[in-house]
Amino acid sequence: MSESYDVSYPGVRVWCRDESGSSSLVVWRSQWTPEVIRIETPTIYNRTVWTVGQARVLRDVLDAAVRCAGGGSW
Structure with missing residues (x-):
């Protein structure tokens, strides 16, 4: 089951990494x-x-990448 997110301001923070860490x-x-x-x-x-x-489209592309990588629900 997908988690529900409230994207009204101030939104949802998603953690990632970049060249600075x-x-x-x-x-x-x-x-x-x-x-x-x-x-x-x-x-x-x-x-x-x-x-x-x-x-x-972004959601669909990210979904396809996660499925391809073998990811499931967290």
Whole structure:
């Protein structure tokens, strides 16, 4: 069963690593622009904006990568 996440501001922090070590990105949706999903990444240009359609493709690609790597529910 998938976990439910509340992506309303301030969003959900997802931990990752980058060249500087442990890091995270934050995924959130503004109540004023519900059709846009914002992803703040640990890069120098740290705000990426995704349409809902683009986020669906990203989700599907990440799902496929996890399945390919043999990952399941955590």
